[in-house]
Amino acid sequence: MARILLIEDSPTESAVMTQLLERNGHEVMTSGSAEEGIEACRRERPDLVLMDVILPGMNGFQATRALSRDADTKTIPVLIVSTKGMDTDKAWGLRQGAKDYIVKPPREDELISRINELLGA
16 A cells, blocks of 8 residues: 555545545545645655646646655656656656656546556555
8 A cells, every 4th residue: 555645736636536546455645736745755755745736836747856856855756747748748747756647537447557666565
């Protein structure tokens, strides 16, 4: 079981993702904005962050960059989960420090497989 921080502003998407992750044995914490998510990440030290891109205020690319450059959080893998599915979006997300990028809506088996790879499970 991993402790996963989900940074997602849509309550519906957040509920669906939380159910999916919990069904697969993970503990889930949620944040509705990038700024809250960064603070939660520093405070809670999750095993993994699932990051939306389109967020109010700071976007997910900016938040990923902030987490990957912060000495306290740079070892926590970020998996971007976004509706932005262009190759350029994926490339940009990885350049910001994300370890992987998956397009919404993710298939459950694919998402869990990617999470397990990042966690070394």
